[in-house]
Amino acid sequence: MRFSEKKIATILRQHGYKFTPQRRIVIQTVASSQDHLTAAAIYERVHQEHPNIGLVTIYRTLDILAKLGLICELHAGGSCRSYTTGASEHHHHLICSNCGKVIDFSGYDLSQLEQRLSLETGFDIEDHLLEFIGLCQACQKEVR
Amino acid sequence: MRFSEKKIATILRQHGYKFTPQRRIVIQTVASSQDHLTAAAIYERVHQEHPNIGLVTIYRTLDILAKLGLICELHAGGSCRSYTTGASEHHHHLICSNCGKVIDFSGYDLSQLEQRLSLETGFDIEDHLLEFIGLCQACQKEVR
């Protein structure tokens, strides 16, 4: 499921957040790319059209959007955290350690394992992270 | 499988690295704790007995050890990267998002999924990361 701008605005307001022009632009920017983007990369793009929007606002907005599950936050090896839309359908990642390319995949269910762990440890499990790291086809040749 | 110091020395040399006193101390320090430690925490401990060893050496050593699979590097949410020994037996993590407590678990096999992904995408998959995030029992009460 992908969220319309109107839907996102509603969800933000439902949670006591305002739907500001700055946030709209960040959302549009993230949504307009298929890639996972770092906060800095998002800032760069936003900045071209809207030089008055600060990097801090990008960070703040991304935090909120990720918390509400409206975007997907990715913790990769090396320097952490990039973002993409489409988070609402839960999925996992395959990441190229050389060029950073990310492939999403879904349909792999960890709820049974989660339940087992929860029972065994008493943890209240809220989330999980499943990432495969390797070399994409292009980089396999290059890195040879 | 846990590595003896001698074994680690051999592996380092096999890969063209020297087995220096500094590295020996870092290895001992990591091995002497059951916890996952950040680079800074390791430095702190090393520094008490060996104030002449610099933080940069800690970073460099941890990088090498992780690359060779002699220690286990953990990417948690928030501020990334902590380390522990015993990496050689592959395992996964359950992490408390409040206090940072880490529970290792093993026996969950992802090789079938890995193979499927590899076939479908052409990736040469080298590694993966499976982490569950939640609240440990103690923190569930506290955070209430």
Add this chain to the structure above:
DNA sequence: TATTAAATGATAATAATTTTCAATTACAAC
């Protein structure tokens, strides 16, 4: 429209790494 809590942007602060470089050292070859 008036009210007010939330958001913004500028700046500074903090934190976590990485780079540089001259001096030192492990270790393989003799």
Add this chain to the structure above:
DNA sequence: GTTGTAATTGAAAATTATTATCATTTAATA
């Protein structure tokens, strides 16, 4: 054992990523 050399070290500076502060502005509700 001595020597040669590439690897390593520590100190310092540089980068990078993120968070905190605070005065000003603004979205959303009444």
